[in-house]
Ligand SMILES: Nc1ncnc2c1ncn2[C@@H]1O[C@H](COP(=O)(O)OP(=O)(O)OP(=O)(O)O)[C@@H](O)[C@H]1O
């Protein structure tokens with residue numbers, strides 16, 4: 001049972017701690033601000049008010065004995081860095097540290113951070129890529145010229161069963177998911193995603209296929 | 224050709240604007256802080272110093288004529304809200320607004336924001352889910368509690384054929400792709416992605432599976 005500690009309960013740290021705890025992980029949440037500690041104490045295993053950049057505090061609260069620590073302190077880079085250095089010194093197996101830019105990221109890795117996260121930076125990239133394709137399922141590049149792409153049902157598929165189309169042989173693509181669309185009693189459009197498509201599914205015009213394959217094979221299919 | 228405007232060039236807005244521009248989208252980057260404008264001006268189509276919460280400014284700089292605007296202002300919620308209201312009033316088709324919590328999210332939607340993003344919150348959830356499945360290498364949320372996830376080969380799969388594992392029936396997940404790893408003549412690691420997995424593929428330890436399914440089914444598989 002993995003024991004986690006989350007240090008720094010800004011928006012990011014708070015959400016990490018609470019999500020882990022909701023999935024029944026053991027979570028110690030740490031912050032020097034008593035209001036942050038108070039706000040989270042009913043949602044984690046243990047909430048501790050302390051300055052994480054002091055070695056004795058880390059030892060006294062047993063932070064050195066957890067498996068994985070996330071240092072989510074944002075603005076105070078020195079506190080973040082010192083906390084990271086101390087945690088590795090105390091033998092914590094996995095230390096994940098937050099960085100605000102490349103230089104911070106390099107420094108943190110140099111002092112032993114096992115992994116770096118940069119929430120605003122990572123999300124900025126994802127949102128941008130997302131927007132360039134009208135939905136996240138429209139296009140996710142995998143590697144080596146393959147992608148995950150969303151396409152409307154090709155007319156040649158209409159009224160046919162998935163299994164009878166032999167897509168793997170014919171087009172060399174893999175249908176990852178089928179989104180079915182309908183209308184509920186209030187007239188609102190509904191969407192049902194089947195990410196383990198039924199081989200007996202019969203295609204209709206309102207279906208959307210989520211396919212994976214090489215870019216050229218997908219283009220042949222989508223024509 | 225979609226025209227974007229990004230208002231508020233903190234870490235998040237900066238990254239969104241630069242990523243869009245790197246993919247050849249047309250991007251107007253806006254901030255009231257001249258240093259932010261200066262720092263980004265060579266990396267976007269146009270960088271404008273202005274207060275976005277003033278209607279005349281939005282019109283004068285043609286922000287009302289772009290297709291999609293991201294309001295990435297963080298701390299100043301009133302400026303964020305007012306900017307969002309004005310953009311919808313001026314007829315901008317898609318306004319994506321940043322929210323720091325649920326209440327802000329509800330308010331922004333009420334005044335017409337087409338979509339809400341919460342970088343620290345969204346990344347907090349992703350990182351937490353990522354950490355809970357230690358064999359999970361990446362995690363992309365799809366819709367309705369489904370995700371696309373990369374996992375190391377579960378030990379129970381080793382030396383077995385894909386077809387003999389009956390994954391659809393057993394685990395209700397869909398193996399979208401298999402990444403095979405090897406070493407070339409110069410000793411460098413190679414990766415080959417098979418996005419239309421061969422049913423006769425025999426799993427080895429260095430394989431990585433790309434799977435799609437509901438989050439709970441994927442967790443069972445990744446344990
Ligand atoms: N030495 C320290 N020990 C413990 N907690 C600390 C220390 N220094 C800062 N913190 C806490 O870290 C938390 C997050 O840091 P901060 O608010 O600077 O980041 P932020 O960038 O605003 O966070 P977010 O973007 O996640 O909202 C704060 O609640 C702060 O009290």
Ligand SMILES: Nc1ncnc2c1ncn2[C@@H]1O[C@H](COP(=O)(O)OP(=O)(O)OP(=O)(O)O)[C@@H](O)[C@H]1O
Nearest residue numbers: 231232233234235254255256274275296297298302
């Ligand atoms: N009325 C406004 N018009 C234009 N820009 C604004 C306005 N108000 C704030 N900004 C800009 O928005 C940017 C981002 O806001 P802020 O720094 O408050 O958010 P942040 O939460 O620190 O951002 P991030 O987490 O993305 O680094 C700042 O560069 C600020 O100058």
